Structure formats: structure tokens, C-alpha cells
Amino acid sequence: xxxxxSVLECRNVTAHYDIGKGIRVRAVDDVELSxxxxxxxxxxxxxxxxxxxxxxxIYRDVSPPxxxxxxxxxxxxxxxxxxxxxxxxxxxxxxIRAKVLSYIPQGSMSVMNPTSRVKHQxxxxxxxxxxxxxxxxxxxVKGRLQELGLRESILESYPHQLSGGMRQRTVIALATxxxxxxxxxxxxxxxxxxxxxxxxxxxxxxxxxxxxxxFIIVSHDMGLHNQITDRIAIMYAGKIIEVGKTDxxxxxxxxPYTEGLINSIPRIGGSKKLEGLSGLPPNLANPPPGCRFHPxxxxxxxxxxxxxxxxxxxxxxxxxxxxxxxK
Amino acid sequence: MRVRHLTKIFKTGGLLFGKKFRAVDDVSFNxxxxxxxxxxxxxxxxxxxxxxxxxILGLIEPTSGSIExxxxxxxxxxxxxxxxxxxxxxxxxxxxxxxxFNPLRKVYSYLLHTATSVAGIEDKAEAVERVNRALEEVRxxxxxxMRSPYELSGGQVQRLSIARAIIPNPKLIIADEPVSMIDASxxxxxxxIFKQLKDEMDINFIYITHDLSTAYYISDLIAVMYKGSFAxxxxxExxxxxxxxPYTQLLIESIPRVDRRWTGKxxxxxxxxxxxxxxxxxxxxxxPYVMEICKKKAPPLITTxxxxxxxxxxxxxxxxxxxx
Numbered sequence: 001x002x003x004x005x006s007v008l009e010c011r012n013v014t015a016h017y018d019i020g021k022g023i024r025v026r027a028v029d030d031v032e033l034s035x036x037x038x039x040x041x042x043x044x045x046x047x048x049x050x051x052x053x054x055x056x057x058i059y060r061d062v063s064p065p066x067x068x069x070x071x072x073x074x075x076x077x078x079x080x081x082x083x084x085x086x087x088x089x090x091x092x093x094x095x096i097r098a099k100v101l102s103y104i105p106q107g108s109m110s111v112m113n114p115t116s117r118v119k120h121q122x123x124x125x126x127x128x129x130x131x132x133x134x135x136x137x138x139x140x141v142k143g144r145l146q147e148l149g150l151r152e153s154i155l156e157s158y159p160h161q162l163s164g165g166m167r168q169r170t171v172i173a174l175a176t177x178x179x180x181x182x183x184x185x186x187x188x189x190x191x192x193x194x195x196x197x198x199x200x201x202x203x204x205x206x207x208x209x210x211x212x213x214x215f216i217i218v219s220h221d222m223g224l225h226n227q228i229t230d231r232i233a234i235m236y237a238g239k240i241i242e243v244g245k246t247d248x249x250x251x252x253x254x255x256p257y258t259e260g261l262i263n264s265i266p267r268i269g270g271s272k273k274l275e276g277l278s279g280l281p282p283n284l285a286n287p288p289p290g291c292r293f294h295p296x297x298x299x300x301x302x303x304x305x306x307x308x309x310x311x312x313x314x315x316x317x318x319x320x321x322x323x324x325x326x327k
Numbered sequence: 328m329r330v331r332h333l334t335k336i337f338k339t340g341g342l343l344f345g346k347k348f349r350a351v352d353d354v355s356f357n358x359x360x361x362x363x364x365x366x367x368x369x370x371x372x373x374x375x376x377x378x379x380x381x382x383i384l385g386l387i388e389p390t391s392g393s394i395e396x397x398x399x400x401x402x403x404x405x406x407x408x409x410x411x412x413x414x415x416x417x418x419x420x421x422x423x424x425x426x427x428f429n430p431l432r433k434v435y436s437y438l439l440h441t442a443t444s445v446a447g448i449e450d451k452a453e454a455v456e457r458v459n460r461a462l463e464e465v466r467x468x469x470x471x472x473m474r475s476p477y478e479l480s481g482g483q484v485q486r487l488s489i490a491r492a493i494i495p496n497p498k499l500i501i502a503d504e505p506v507s508m509i510d511a512s513x514x515x516x517x518x519x520i521f522k523q524l525k526d527e528m529d530i531n532f533i534y535i536t537h538d539l540s541t542a543y544y545i546s547d548l549i550a551v552m553y554k555g556s557f558a559x560x561x562x563x564e565x566x567x568x569x570x571x572x573p574y575t576q577l578l579i580e581s582i583p584r585v586d587r588r589w590t591g592k593x594x595x596x597x598x599x600x601x602x603x604x605x606x607x608x609x610x611x612x613x614x615p616y617v618m619e620i621c622k623k624k625a626p627p628l629i630t631t632x633x634x635x636x637x638x639x640x641x642x643x644x645x646x647x648x649x650x651x
Contacts, residue, residue: 223583266544276515
């Protein structure tokens, strides 16, 4: 691994959907991304930009029409050993999941088994790893719930008896019970009311603080990213176009798309007329030449339509935009 | 428009042992008058805001209370007036714009149909002109409307559904979560259209949302709804500047803002209890300032000196400030 402190690293990951008739949707295109230990990394971008496909690619939840064309995803396990997720056998992959790398897909809270009590859903997680004693596990789970500030009584409840916010927190408790190094959470708060969103955010931060877990939080909501993340990666049309520390991204966005996203959100107390961005994201089956954002970019130059911008590094910031050339 | 004591009770469960559920409980407000305004109803899911909208649209019958539009009681309209007059006055814009259009039909022919049958324009050329003018208002070219809905993006289809809504020249548009399915970078474009229609076409809006940031951006008036009732209602500026009701305070503090981080911890209720059935204030069990009276008697909606109306025992009529 290039960086000592990263627990997960994606290198040159490209994934396509081959949807027949020669149509190829380039949902993830040459993505470089790393997550450090104890870090909450945000992945921001609008619907259809490839966020979820990138998560599935990292988790190796890949089935046709999705195909990983190139690149590697490596993860560091507890004893410091590095594993390339795409070099594992199916059995090894199963062992890694939940214990090292956990994935909470969007809408997980609505797909909990409705006929089984929450405690049985915890047992299910352990059952995948061989024999276990229910009594011991129950003690362990109760201890964990207490640490996370959840009531023990939820174990005897059925999912429908819990409120949305509670169900989502239960799902997070389930996904982190084996103490994975990295948790991928896709839109963990988008189905929740604002008040409950805050509860979920606090829980994710607690898990990071207590167990040193790293998270990748996928969300379209820049406000949420500002509350929870340490660093943010912005994705547009299958590409990561800017990565940086959260404070820096919000105070001084360098990519025009990042700037547009942040300026699309009304400030309470502000009275400025907001315009948002004009135009639409490109069709990923036929992306525009050059920079994929150039048709919508207010600062576009001639070069932008011809040549794709490389990645420029400015301090700890990574930006893919011709405006930053030579800076 | 005047809404008085509007209430909707849903019955759940069996015929004999069924429970009553007050989805909307004694809601009153006025809208319109000298100039048009955008009235936002904010609240969490299940607070009754959509039920309220559906009653105003005449899609469901209120259990009690009245809705008066341009001086006419909606409950007393004949069925012909309901299908001909009401749609000329009130138009909806829904959350999922794709549901507003027939997927098999070109959008333009549907808009033309709206002009002839709903707006009642008989002359073909005049109908075409009305449709084109509506498209101009939402900044879309007629070419876009020549396509089928599935060929368009969510943002475009939502603009088209706004164009459809303004064809009959309504006095009021009820927009239920119109931008919640639209990407953030395109939301402002749609909300700006609402502002422009209010100013240029003198259309009133009831904007229903859970999103307080967009509510702040476009509203003149805001009502915060909690479990079927208005907790607080008043000028948007006043409510955001100094929220009075503890629930409004909790909501505003919980907004994931891009310019500020959350501080401290909040107390959130753990399970959904049947608070709709409790006698006192419905927020009592979550309220950090709860008093004895709150659990026994529902607080009335009182007008404070600042002009905001609030339903909370912490405030009284004379001062409009906290009693303690």
C-alpha cells in the first residue's frame, strides 16, 4: 500500500455495466480512493454518478451486467496483512465480510426479516462463522447495545415495532457487531426524519471513537457530509473529481462541480438567490469527450472539451480540473 | 382561502374495537388576500401534512371542519363544480412527477388536453398558445414536451408537471414534496420557478416538505406540523430567527447544515407510541421543558406579540414569552 495509514485502498478501479446491444455504461471509471484507520470518509455526488456501484465494487458484490474491468481493492486486516479482495476465493471472501469489511446497502432498514425478532437477526450474523452458544452471544450483544446506547428490549422486538431511526441504528449495530475494520454505508440516513438522522450520525461517530472503525458514508446530502465526515470524495459521472478534508472542501471548493453542489444548498439566515447548476449529468453510456463536467461548467475553456484533466495535487487536496493546472 | 377546524379521523382495526387516529386535528389558517404567498407546511413523515393537502385538493373528505376557497365552501360544491370549477382554482404538483404523466403518451398532447378539458379553452390555436406560454414559464422548450416521460430526467418531468399545473391559471398550487426526488443541484431551479410564478402570475403556493433548508429558502409563511396539529405558525423569518415551540427548536437544530456543525447531544424518542391518543400536548414525552399541565391538557394556539402563533404552555397571550 502506498500509504501506511490506509486500511482500504482502491487503485484504478473501473467497472462497467454491459447492458447488451453493445451499450456499455461506464459507472466507475479509473477511481483512486483510500480510507485511513478511524476515518469517516464521505462519498458525495448526485443520483446515477456511480456511488453505489463503487460501493458494490469495493465489497465485490459484482454480478452481471456489472463487470469490474480493471483495478484492485486492497484491505488491511487486523494483524497488518494486506488482502486483495479480488484475489480471494469465495470462501475466503465470505470470511472477510462482516469481520473485516461490512456493507450496509441503501434501504437495509426496510429489508430486515419481518418475521424474526431482532435477537435472531444477531444470531444469524454469528451463524455464518460456525457454532456458537446463544447465551454467550446474547451477553455479548447486550453489552454492545449498552455501549451504543440502545435499549436491550429491542432484542425481543420485531423490526416493525421499531421506529425508522431505531431500525436503522439496529442495522448499524448488526453490521458492526464483528468489529470490522471498514464499514460501507450507503445513504444511511436518507429515509429518516431530520431528528432521527442526528441520532444515527451520533451512533456512527461513537462506533468510530470506541472501536476505531473506518466508514465510507455514501450520501447525496452535503449537509450530512459536513456533520459527520473527516474527508470527502466528490464523484461525478463515474469519476472522483475532488478529494479533501471536509473543512477545506466546504470553505474552499476547488472543482466547479463541488462549488455548484455546495452552493445549491440554502443557508438558513441567508437571502441570496441560488441558481443551482444548469444542465443535466451526462449519459454514462456515451460520456462527453474531455472533462465530463464541461457541458455544465461555468468556467469551461477550450481545452476542457478536448482533453480529460489529470489529477492535480494541491496540498492534501486532489482535484481533477484544468483550472488547477500549474497551481 | 380559509381553513377552519379541519380534522380527519382515520379508523384502524376492527369495527367494534377499532382505534381512532387523528391524522389532522383541528387545523385552521388563512391564505392569500392582498398579495400571493408561499405557505410551507413542514413536518416529519406521518405528521399529517399529506392528509391535509389531500383534503384541500378534495381527494379525501374531512371528518369535520371547513375549507373555503374564494368564498365558497368546498364541501357544498356540486359534483360538477368539483370536477370543473375546483381544478381551475387549485392544482397539485406531486412528489413523483412521473406519476403525473401517462408513460405511453407524448407529454405535449397531455398538456394540450389539460388546456382544452381542464382549462376549458375551445379554440385550438389558443390552447397551443397557453401550453407554450406555460412551458416558457418553466423554461422548457416545446421540443422537450414532444417526448415521452421516460425519455426525460426527473427534473425535466417535474418542470413539465408544474407547466401542466399552471395551464388552467389556478389561484393556488399545492406542491407535496416536489423536489425531494430531484438532485440537489437542480432543486433550486424548480424552487425559483415557484417564486417567479408567485410574483408574476399571482399564484399562491402550499409547499409541503420535510426539508427545512428549502422551506427557509422559498417561504413567506411557515407552519410546523406535529402529529396532526400546528405546533407553530407565522412568518418564515420570525420562526427561523426565534423558534418558540420546543419541537420547532429541535427541528431547526437538527438540520444538517453546510455552514455549521451540530453541537451537544439531543434526546430523541425511541419508539413510536400512540401519542395521537394522549390527552395533553402530543410533544410532551419528547419535550425537554415538559410540565405537569402538558400531560393533562392540550395547549391552545395563542398569538404572541411577535405575531407568531404557537401551541405550547410555555408561552402566554400577553407577553408571548416564556413564562418561567
